[in-house]
Amino acid sequence: xxxxxxxxxxxxxxxxxxxxxxxxxxxxxxxxxxxxxxxxxxxxxxxxxxxxxxxxxxxxxxxxxxxxxxxxxxxxxxxxxxxxxxxxxxxxxxxxxxxxxxxxxxxxxxxxxxxxxxxxxxxxxxxxxxxxxxxxxxxxxxxxxxxxxxxxxxxxxxxxxxxxxxxxxxxxxxxxxxxxxxxxxxxxxxxx
Amino acid sequence: xxxxxxxxxxxxxxxxxxxxxxxxxxxxxxxxxxxxxxxxxxxxxxxxxxxxxxxxxxxxxxxxxxxxxxxxxxxxxxxxxxxxxxxxxxxxxxxxxxxxxxxxxxxxxxxxxxxxxxxxxxxxxxxxxxxxxxxxxxxxxxxxxxxxxxxxxxxxxxxxxxxxxxxxxxxxxxxxxxxxx
Numbered sequence: 001x002x003x004x005x006x007x008x009x010x011x012x013x014x015x016x017x018x019x020x021x022x023x024x025x026x027x028x029x030x031x032x033x034x035x036x037x038x039x040x041x042x043x044x045x046x047x048x049x050x051x052x053x054x055x056x057x058x059x060x061x062x063x064x065x066x067x068x069x070x071x072x073x074x075x076x077x078x079x080x081x082x083x084x085x086x087x088x089x090x091x092x093x094x095x096x097x098x099x100x101x102x103x104x105x106x107x108x109x110x111x112x113x114x115x116x117x118x119x120x121x122x123x124x125x126x127x128x129x130x131x132x133x134x135x136x137x138x139x140x141x142x143x144x145x146x147x148x149x150x151x152x153x154x155x156x157x158x159x160x161x162x163x164x165x166x167x168x169x170x171x172x173x174x175x176x177x178x179x180x181x182x183x184x185x186x187x188x189x190x191x192x
Numbered sequence: 193x194x195x196x197x198x199x200x201x202x203x204x205x206x207x208x209x210x211x212x213x214x215x216x217x218x219x220x221x222x223x224x225x226x227x228x229x230x231x232x233x234x235x236x237x238x239x240x241x242x243x244x245x246x247x248x249x250x251x252x253x254x255x256x257x258x259x260x261x262x263x264x265x266x267x268x269x270x271x272x273x274x275x276x277x278x279x280x281x282x283x284x285x286x287x288x289x290x291x292x293x294x295x296x297x298x299x300x301x302x303x304x305x306x307x308x309x310x311x312x313x314x315x316x317x318x319x320x321x322x323x324x325x326x327x328x329x330x331x332x333x334x335x336x337x338x339x340x341x342x343x344x345x346x347x348x349x350x351x352x353x354x355x356x357x358x359x360x361x362x363x364x365x366x367x368x369x370x371x372x373x
Contacts, residue, residue, distance in 0.1 A: 020327040022277065026247060029197045030322055037193065045222035045310035052218055059211045085256070092254050093209050096285025096306030100215065107307065187287040188305055
């Protein structure tokens with residue numbers, strides 16, 4: 001594809017490192033356009049994404065079902081390596097996808113659940129209600145989204161759960177500074 | 193103002209979540225890309241990387257067995273037969289600063305935290321296409337220069353040491369990788 005046969009790699013050798021520079025192999029895919037160029041690839045992509053949005057509710061429901069199944073496995077088998085990983089991955093996917101699918105509060109609740117799974121020193125000692133409330137909240141947010149006044153309720157529910165989870169994590173990690181630092185560090189994702 | 197000819201770029205997308213792969217495929221095709229290869233795990237992605245020699249890799253972090261971080265580390269092997277220089281964009285639900293540092297130290301070129309947006313993805317792609325950074329090889333690291341600040345005022349313990357001793361010219365490893373396919 002983007003290929004420049006005349007390119008050469010330049011290696012500058014220093015005492016403890018090398019700096020390797022090669023002519024930009026992707027340079028040829030760049031083209032200069034007039035400032036007035038009306039083609040907007042970002043707008044085009046946003047429109048295409050909007051075209052997919054009809055499927056988002058079903059996708060979100062599938063993600064929520066997967067989370068519920070992972071939680072059921074934990075309740076049945078306890079926290080094993082496999083059940084912990086699946087619960088984390090299901091929550092982590094919702095954390096990353098839910099806002100795109102139009103369920104930002106489900107994403108925020110899933111993030112709180114991820115933090116519990118990642119930072120609790122012993123998952124078997126986490127109050128089972130704390131995890132169950134997160135799972136149930138996500139299910140409810142996904143199921144009840146179409147009703148009026150649920151957006152603010154979902155946001156409040158998510159905020160309350162995050163508060164409780166953070167309080168718990170701060171307490172159980174009081175002697176684990178590296179976890180405490182991670183828990184208290186701000187997210188790199190800008191707030192809504 | 194510059195635009196990217198996406199139809200000349202070959203992408204490899206690696207994400208275990210089929211919904212996210214669909215979204216990425218939709219966005220890339222809307223940008224104009226024609227060649228988008230997809231993998232649902234790191235091991236398959238590595239095979240596809242060697243086979244298709246993509247121009248840009250977009251990978252999730254968290255995947256079962258062989259994750260995106262390991263994929264980046266496997267690609268960034270300076271002695272490998274493949275192209276170790278391809279830009280790697282890590283698209284992930286991880287949103288903690290320490291994760292960015294870990295990804296950077298694995299040789300990831302750009303980090304994009306979910307939720308994904310068309311604008312965010314386009315900007316990362318534009319950045320790796322228009323502003324590639326030189327690669328640094330040390331005893332413990334091979335990847336794009338981790339210092340985006342070009343000022344030389346830093347004098348701390350992690351300052352690279354040593355004056356320039358020699359400059360070698362050799363054929364592009366990217367070309368070598370492509371001709372070996």
